[in-house]
Amino acid sequence: MSQIALPLSRKGSGDPGRIVIGNANSEVIEALRNPSHWPFKTAILSGEPRSGKSLLGRWFESLGEGEVIDSANIWDETELFHRWNRAQEDGRPLLLISDADGWEVELPDLGSRLGSALNLQIATPDDEMLAFLIESIAIQHGLALGEGAITYLVPRAERSFAEIERLVLMINRLSLERKAPATLGIWRDALEAIRGPEQGRLL
Known part of the structure; x- marks a missing residue:
């Protein structure tokens, strides 16, 4: 990649x-x-x-x-x-x-x-590209994703360029609003905010 x-x-x-x-x-x-x-x-x-x-x-x-x-x-x-x-x-x-x-x-x-x-x-991104997109958008916005973010987010994220950008921006927004690092609770809440509770809690 x-x-x-x-x-x-x-x-x-x-x-x-x-x-x-x-x-x-x-x-x-x-x-x-x-x-x-x-x-x-x-x-x-x-x-x-x-x-x-x-x-x-x-x-x-x-x-x-x-x-x-x-x-x-x-x-x-x-x-x-x-x-x-x-x-x-x-x-x-x-x-x-x-x-x-x-x-x-x-x-x-x-x-x-x-x-x-x-x-x-331009086709649908696969898991590898999805992971790199998340990392790239996070870096662009100065967002430090906590350890395990990619492993958690990729299976739960929609295979869509626009939705991936929306997800990372939501994580960034929640992290800034709460003045808290972007870890599990914020990843889950960001998924719930854009896709519904079932996505954030998917095991």
């Missing part, structure tokens, strides 16, 4: 953004490293909220390999069609990031062309 450090800083933070590499995104990252293989110089990146799509887009852009359009699903479709044509003319890869679950394109010419693009999907 490893990370990619971004050369750009997140808004409101002096720390560089980091992308955790794991089962959910390793194939996506490999494809972004080799855009010369993309059909028609175009790829569409999608995935659940907070899965790192925009971070990956920023990283790809920092490599100087091509153009990135974030939230492409809400862009004017005629403009996207022009950008696609420009990618063909210039030979410069185009990465479109979609926030939609099942992006439906209304403009027929654009739809037919994007139908031939490389589809990159």
Whole structure:
């Protein structure tokens, strides 16, 4: 398990953004490293909220390999069609990031062309990646998780990027509010707060 450090800083933070590499995104990252293989110089990146799509887009852009359009699903479709044509003319890869679950394109010419693009999907994180995500988010927020936190939290946590972030932030919040270290009682209460009592008390 490893990370990619971004050369750009997140808004409101002096720390560089980091992308955790794991089962959910390793194939996506490999494809972004080799855009010369993309059909028609175009790829569409999608995935659940907070899965790192925009971070990956920023990283790809920092490599100087091509153009990135974030939230492409809400862009004017005629403009996207022009950008696609420009990618063909210039030979410069185009990465479109979609926030939609099942992006439906209304403009027929654009739809037919994007139908031939490389589809990159960020998958569900496995236990190993989940553990590294918890540790990474905790470090980012200066949260010291007590011993045994990963062993306790991973089996009880939802396999979701957004929920993992929410869980760690809840642990941090409770620890700060109670002025107490983030140990078992706080892990359990954080799980109960976001998923219900049965999750926090799961044996």
